Amino acid sequence: MSEKSSVRKIHPIVRPVPGVAGRTSEWRTQRPELHEENCTQCMNCVIHCPDDTIKVDPDTGFPIIDQYYCKGCMICESVCAPGAIIEIKTLPGGDVDA
């Protein structure tokens, strides 16, 4: 075995945790809105949310977006092929729709 191939590589895994940076919805100027009628429950949005703020409703199987911590990056919208997530503009502070 060569010296190079015997080197053990360690790949850290960083798992997002909601709220580590405070109430991140204060940063946003838009928020996602789920339209279940278009959702195929593919879970792409759940996997790709960088803040882990989308959970799965155990009863219905649909995603649930935690609007308190959602920072409005809209990655969930961009990975949702059926267009079940739409963007709603918000006023500064993130709580109130524009």
Ligand code: SF4
């Ligand atoms: S990515 Fe879109 S279709 Fe897939 S679970 Fe999320 S909202 Fe539903």
Ligand code: SF4
């Ligand atoms: S906009 Fe979507 S992907 Fe971004 S933090 Fe909010 S729920 Fe997660």
